[in-house]
Amino acid sequence: MNTMTLYVEKDSPVHHLDPLVKLLYVVAAIALTYILPEPLFIAGVLFVTLLLLLVGKVFRNSLPILTLSLFLIFSLVIVQGFFHPDNVTELFSLGPLVFYEEGLYVALILVLRVLVMIGSFSVLILTTSPDEMVERLIKKGMSPRIGHVILSVLQLIPQMRATTSKITDAQRSRGMETEGSMLTRIKAFFPLMGPVVLNSLNETKERSIALEMRGFGSSMKKTFLNEEKQYPYNKLLGGIIIAIVILGIVWRVMA
Amino acid sequence: MNNNKKSMWSLKLSTAAIVLIPAAIGINYIGKLFASLLRLPLWLDSIGTVLAAMLAGPVIGAAAGIINNIIYGITVSPVSTVYAITSGAIGITVGIMAYKGWIENVKKATIVGLVTGLVAAIVSTPLNMIFWGGQTGNIWGDAFYTFLISNDVPQWLASFGDSIVVDVPDKVVTVLISYFIFKGLPKSLTNIYRQDSEIEEL
Numbered sequence: 126m127n128t129m130t131l132y133v134e135k136d137s138p139v140h141h142l143d144p145l146v147k148l149l150y151v152v153a154a155i156a157l158t159y160i161l162p163e164p165l166f167i168a169g170v171l172f173v174t175l176l177l178l179l180v181g182k183v184f185r186n187s188l189p190i191l192t193l194s195l196f197l198i199f200s201l202v203i204v205q206g207f208f209h210p211d212n213v214t215e216l217f218s219l220g221p222l223v224f225y226e227e228g229l230y231v232a233l234i235l236v237l238r239v240l241v242m243i244g245s246f247s248v249l250i251l252t253t254s255p256d257e258m259v260e261r262l263i264k265k266g267m268s269p270r271i272g273h274v275i276l277s278v279l280q281l282i283p284q285m286r287a288t289t290s291k292i293t294d295a296q297r298s299r300g301m302e303t304e305g306s307m308l309t310r311i312k313a314f315f316p317l318m319g320p321v322v323l324n325s326l327n328e329t330k331e332r333s334i335a336l337e338m339r340g341f342g343s344s345m346k347k348t349f350l351n352e353e354k355q356y357p358y359n360k361l362l363g364g365i366i367i368a369i370v371i372l373g374i375v376w377r378v379m380a
Numbered sequence: 381m382n383n384n385k386k387s388m389w390s391l392k393l394s395t396a397a398i399v400l401i402p403a404a405i406g407i408n409y410i411g412k413l414f415a416s417l418l419r420l421p422l423w424l425d426s427i428g429t430v431l432a433a434m435l436a437g438p439v440i441g442a443a444a445g446i447i448n449n450i451i452y453g454i455t456v457s458p459v460s461t462v463y464a465i466t467s468g469a470i471g472i473t474v475g476i477m478a479y480k481g482w483i484e485n486v487k488k489a490t491i492v493g494l495v496t497g498l499v500a501a502i503v504s505t506p507l508n509m510i511f512w513g514g515q516t517g518n519i520w521g522d523a524f525y526t527f528l529i530s531n532d533v534p535q536w537l538a539s540f541g542d543s544i545v546v547d548v549p550d551k552v553v554t555v556l557i558s559y560f561i562f563k564g565l566p567k568s569l570t571n572i573y574r575q576d577s578e579i580e581e582l
Contacts, residue, residue, distance in 0.1 A: 130454075130455060131454070131455060190458065193456070193457045193459075194457065194459050194517070196519070197459065197512065197517030200515060200519075200522050201512060201513065204515055204522055204526050204529075205513055207526075208526055208529045208530055209513075209529075210529065231513060232513075235512060235513050238511070239459070239511075239512070242458060242459070243458050243459070246453065246454075246458030246461070247458070249454075250454045250455075250458070255454070270393075271447070273398075274398065274402055274443075274447055275447065275450075275451060278402040278405045278406065278447070278451050279451070279455070281402050281403070281405075281406045282406055282409050285406045285409070285410055286409075286413070289410055289413060293417070307420075310418040310419065311418075311420065313418055314414060314415070314418060314420065314557070315557075315561075318407075318410070318414060318427070318561065319561065319564065321407065321410050322407055322427075322431065322561050323565070323569075325403040325407060326400075326565070326569050327569070328403065329396060329399040329402075330569070330572060332399045333394075333395040333396040333398075333399045333572075336395055336399065342394075342395050
């Protein structure tokens with residue numbers, strides 16, 4: 126079935142890792158950039174993250190995710206470089222505006238941090254299928270209801286996206302204007318949105334009846350369709366990640 | 381007032397209320413899609429969250445908001461996961477105010493929008509400070525931030541201004557649109573989600 130996901134199906138060591146270990150890695154990588162806010166250190170974390178992307182054979186797939194945040198990165202450098210309150214040392218000037226070294230330093234840390242965040246998230250979402258992740262989380266005690274919500278959204282959105290083009294065409298053929306002044310475009314929003322909302326709310330009614338017929342609301346322990354996958358290096362890798370974070374904290378406290 | 385009435389905070393969620401969450405997230409997504417299709421200058425990406433909060437109260441509203449951003453984070457843009465807390469706060473605010481009868485008319489709904497925008501800005505400011513040094517990555521907001529900073533306004537206040545400029549207009553319009561949609565819904569639909577509804581016995 127058509128689902129909305131960035132998961133890239135490939136065969137790599139990173140793909141075979143436990144989703145929870147990857148989740149732990151995301152949290153640890155981001156936490157480390159705050160525990161030791163040195164550009165060189167954050168660059169090290171970034172390097173490890175990029176290495177994981179390369180090992181997972183998904184480096185190229187992570188680039189589109191990065192481009193979404195390019196404006197943020199650009200804006201960070203410009204605004205902090207020119208206007209950070211601690212700015213003293215001049216680097217260069219553009220007319221009346223002066224670009225400062227302190228601001229650039231702050232921006233460097235922020236940008237590296239954003240990159241670590243996007244990179245580590247990419248490791249997780251590009252190499253883990255949502256099904257596997259949700260099932261793992263449910264086994265660890267997350268409510269199966271939340272699991273259902275997450276997985277059904279991933280299926281629902283492509284379906285809804287398909288209906289939007291139908292609705293747009295239908296309303297246009299009835300004479301709705303989608304071009305022109307701001308007011309015309311604002312007016313067009315309602316006839317487009319209305320049917321989508323009504324449609325999806327009507328569907329929830331049917332869905333809830335169908336689910337209750339299958340014991341969704343029951344408090345009995347749920348069983349799983351798929352056999353549990355084995356993750357051999359789970360404890361070792363989890364331990365290493367936690368040890369590095371603790372080491373980072375100790376370093377920060379000592380220095 | 382009425383002891384038989386279940387509290388709006390009840391965590392015993394009906395199946396209908398739970399399946400409302402994916403629908404709300406889908407509506408959020410489609411709202412954003414249509415807004416960019418029509419080249420509207422706002423995001424309008426929380427209509428579903430606001431509607432869910434109006435229909436089923438603060439708990440479902442908050443859940444829809446938080447899960448929305450997590451899913452957006454794992455499918456489109458990781459950065460948006462940061463704002464899961466903001467979305468949750470939006471759901472709670474609208475849910476409480478709707479429950480207290482603040483969505484009776486357009487005037488009141490506008491106030492709900494203003495309050496929601498303010499709450500969103502208050503919650504977003506610390507997040508923006510922690511993650512991006514006070515900026516939001518939105519061109520108008522960051523321009524305002526730059527203006528404030530260069531006028532020697534403290535960083536956190538400038539960051540708050542940045543969020544206000546971005547959030548308040550968007551949330552007012554979002555709540556109003558949701559209000560008009562909500563008012564247009566048939567009663568047979570709006571009744572099935574409420575947590576506090578009484579079952580009358582003969």
